[in-house]
Amino acid sequence: MWTRAELLLLLRAWRAVLRSPNAHRESSEELEFRIYTRMATLCEGEQPAKNTHAIHQQTKHLKRTFRFISEYNQSHIAAADVPESQPEPQKLPWFALSSQARQEIFQSRKRQRQYRQKQQTRARSFVDIDEHIYQELAVIMKLMVLQIKKRNAMAPSSSSLSISVADSEPPPWTSAELWKLLYAWGDVLEEMMADGAPATTDSAQFQARLYLRFASLSGEEALSCRDEMSCRLQKRALISLYYLVASYNDMRGIEKDWFSLSVAEKKRVFALWNHRAEGFEMLDRGMFGMLAYLVKQEGGRDWQLQQQVDTPHSRSVREAKQAKIEVASQRFDEIEAKRPMQSESIQLNEDAIIVDLVSDAADDKSGGAVSYVGVGESKGAQTKS
Secondary structure (H helix, E strand, C coil): CCCHHHHHHHHHHHHHHHCCCCHHHCCHHHHHHHHHHHHHHHCCCCCCCCCHHHHHHHHHHHHHHHHHHHHHHHHHCCHHHCCCCCCCHHHCCHHHCCHHHHHHHHHHHHCCHHHHHHCCCCHHHCCCCCHHHHHHHHHHHHHHHHHHHHHHHCCCCCCCHHHHHHHHCCCCCCHHHHHHHHHHHHHHHHHHHHCCCCCCCCCHHHHHHHHHHHHHHHCHHHHHHCCHHHHHHHHHHHHHHHHHHHHHHHCCCCCCCHHHCCHHHHHHHHHHHHCCCCCCCCCCHHHHHHHHHHHHHHCCHHHHHHHCCCCHHHHHHHHHHHHHHHHHHHHHHHHHHHCCCCCCCCCCCHHHCCCCCCCCHHHHCCCCCCCCCCCCCCCCCCCCC
8 A cells, every 4th residue: 555655755756767868768667667766766775665566556557547537537527517506426526526436436437348448447456646646647647748759759760770779788897887786786685684585586576676776886877877687687697607617617627727717718618618708708706706605695596506516416417518528629629720810700519519507407407508798807806715
């Protein structure tokens, strides 16, 4: 149940988000999450009492309620036809009706065929608002129409599509942003564990709290180019890279660990194990140690599977994987020697490179290479993991 104060806070955040310069470029999901973060800012950094799902539902109900009241007033206010005696409830303006009369009219109208087909209006979506909130909603509806017009006007032509897509891509993650993401990850994990919540990062609640904490560490610049989805994907990329490095360091017979390899050698291993090397950047010992701590603290399925390595079956699977890696590496050398030195694209036989780096048990459930996007190099403290 939303209080009037919470509704006013929601409308204030909603209006501010729609007035931002890039609002017409964002999806409805992005706008709703920005409303959530804006509400958090208005709450002076405290977590709002309503989550993103509640905001999504309430904005939808408010839009339906506004549309219903507008149509009611347009269809049923006919001052010239109202007799001087006590007017019927249906003839009164909406805000002159009692709360009970509003509910009855709303429920009766929802049963009409035109509303069932056109709006699918439901009694539970009714929000009994006052005239002040209605006027605030009127401003928001005008802003939404304006954003739709801007979005339609900026529809790219086929000739400029590739250019506009390239221009709209967010910049690569920097080392400072990655460290802030890791710190936010750790803070939210500790908060959830202190509250007795499961230490899992798959929930929508965790993702929302992670981005809220990341945004508070990064300021307004984070909201302009980093959304909740980009933080979620970058976190997954960091986990994938962590398991890649950990698996490489656990291999038998390697002369140097990951952090002793040159840049070219690291790129080669990454391309060999993942079938792609685009966007690959460095990971130092400090960030690796932080990742190891967070993955262990999370206690998720991947970490538990990673620990199940001391069985005859897992040892045989691990040895078979290492043999495949050695064969693939030899074939990589042979193909590389035959190609011109300036060639940067090396296509290998897919049968020779089938490597799963996450865990032995994950072979039966998930296949394919580990995907990784844009991890920036950190020049922080070089602490050993």
